[in-house]
Amino acid sequence: MNWDYFRTRVLLSPEVNNLNCGSFGPSMVRGHEFAAEQRLQLASRPMDFYLRLAPSLLAKARTELSAWINHNPTRLFFTNNVSTAINQVGRSLVGSGFRGVILTTDLEYGCMRWFWEVLANQFGAEIRTIKIPRMPEDSGEILDSFAKEMTEGVKILFFSHVISATGMVLPIEEICSLARVKGITTIVDGAHGPGQMALDLEKIGASAYCANLHKWLCSPTGGAFIAFHDELAERLEPVTISWGYSGYCLQPERKNPISQDDPDLFGSTARLRRLEFQGTQDVCPWLSVPSVLEEWREIGSDAIYARQREMSGFTRDLMTNRGLEVWTPANGKLSGAMTAWELPSEWNLEAVRNWLYYKHRIEVGLNRLPSGELLLRVSNHFFTQKSEVEQLSNVFRKSVPDLMSEVGDYL
Numbered sequence: 001m002n003w004d005y006f007r008t009r010v011l012l013s014p015e016v017n018n019l020n021c022g023s024f025g026p027s028m029v030r031g032h033e034f035a036a037e038q039r040l041q042l043a044s045r046p047m048d049f050y051l052r053l054a055p056s057l058l059a060k061a062r063t064e065l066s067a068w069i070n071h072n073p074t075r076l077f078f079t080n081n082v083s084t085a086i087n088q089v090g091r092s093l094v095g096s097g098f099r100g101v102i103l104t105t106d107l108e109y110g111c112m113r114w115f116w117e118v119l120a121n122q123f124g125a126e127i128r129t130i131k132i133p134r135m136p137e138d139s140g141e142i143l144d145s146f147a148k149e150m151t152e153g154v155k156i157l158f159f160s161h162v163i164s165a166t167g168m169v170l171p172i173e174e175i176c177s178l179a180r181v182k183g184i185t186t187i188v189d190g191a192h193g194p195g196q197m198a199l200d201l202e203k204i205g206a207s208a209y210c211a212n213l214h215k216w217l218c219s220p221t222g223g224a225f226i227a228f229h230d231e232l233a234e235r236l237e238p239v240t241i242s243w244g245y246s247g248y249c250l251q252p253e254r255k256n257p258i259s260q261d262d263p264d265l266f267g268s269t270a271r272l273r274r275l276e277f278q279g280t281q282d283v284c285p286w287l288s289v290p291s292v293l294e295e296w297r298e299i300g301s302d303a304i305y306a307r308q309r310e311m312s313g314f315t316r317d318l319m320t321n322r323g324l325e326v327w328t329p330a331n332g333k334l335s336g337a338m339t340a341w342e343l344p345s346e347w348n349l350e351a352v353r354n355w356l357y358y359k360h361r362i363e364v365g366l367n368r369l370p371s372g373e374l375l376l377r378v379s380n381h382f383f384t385q386k387s388e389v390e391q392l393s394n395v396f397r398k399s400v401p402d403l404m405s406e407v408g409d410y411l
């Protein structure tokens with residue numbers, strides 16, 4: 001594979017060594033250009049765009065994305081980001097009548113943890129936290145930690161498919177199947193799922209899988225989705241009450257669809273439009289999904305996943321040889337395209353970020369765990385170059401005290 005050539009199909013500034021897809025991913029050229037063309041239509045003929053051009057593109061985007069992740073297209077709708085998606089599902093399921101425990105883990109993305117805490121406070125629900133083993137040898141250890149806490153009273157289980165801070169990949173299918181047996185609703189934070197591994201949502205069987213397209217899939221910013229199971233079909237609520245709320249526009253001349261799941265005039269169904277349509281907004285990132293998937297097919301998704309893993313192995317060896325302690329399991333089933341190492345916990349996160357960017361022009365993921373550890377995370381996508389990783393590893397050639405004084409200059 002000519003990875004240097006494929007790299008040119010992603011919009012990457014030559015001025016920055018971008019080793020972070022986990023916070024925000026760069027966009028594929030093809031998807032970016034498609035979204036830009038659509039934005040021009042939207043800007044110059046808005047009526048025509050929303051009423052006549054966008055509906056068939058939206059239907060196509062939904063169908064193609066659903067096929068890509070093996071999910072029923074009448075049970076999938078777009079959102080602008082995974083934060084909105086998780087808020088929408090959580091607020092639909094936890095309200096004033098909610099009685100029970102919300103189970104989550106100690107490695108969730110910070111603001112998503114806040115969301116569940118706010119919700120629990122508001123409605124008097126209990127939150128319980130699973131302590132995930134830090135460096136498990138196999139998925140059994142993780143499953144045990146989940147199984148122990150899936151006790152009576154637990155109604156909702158919220159967890160990440162891929163842990164943001166450490167890159168650990170959880171055995172999602174086994175966790176969802178265990179929860180299903182116990183009658184627990186599973187809400188998965190799949191922010192890092194699409195584009196880091198092939199997804200078969202039918203097999204995974206989550207009640208709701210919420211995910212971003214603008215991280216690892218490299219879709220234009222503003223693309224995310226909720227794929228839900230039949231069991232939630234009557235339970236999900238829109239974030240915003242808009243024209244989708246009650247069938248069509250409530251205009252008598254517009255015939256109502258025959259069923260909630262029949263195709264409508266807007267590239268949706270009555271059920272999906274109610275959940276998806278948030279008033280006038282920029283839907284171009286959603287419409288560009290087929291062009292992004294076309295790019296993935298052309299490059300070869302299996303080759304991309306294999307390249308991510310090959311690069312992750314290369315990076316793991318190089319950084320670990322610098323004496324840094326790795327925080328991502330070695331087992332290939334429990335790791336993917338992100339690997340993390342621990343930095344001295346007394347280092348200031350913002351100072352490290354500034355030091356790496358202003359002194360070295362390197363972007364990495366940096367996360368402070370609730371338990372205090374500071375982790376540096378490297379993302380390896382198909383476009384990551386060995387020379388970029390080598391540049392980062394060379395920065396860590398110096399001794400910790402020497403680095404400490406350098407970092408201190410960026411406080």
Ligand SMILES: Cc1ncc(COP(=O)(O)O)c(C=O)c1O
Pocket residue numbers: 022023024081082083084109112160162163164189191192212
């Ligand atoms: C695990 C996880 N969840 C949620 C988010 C939030 O993503 P967004 O800002 O696109 O909603 C992130 C972002 O990095 C994440 O890593």
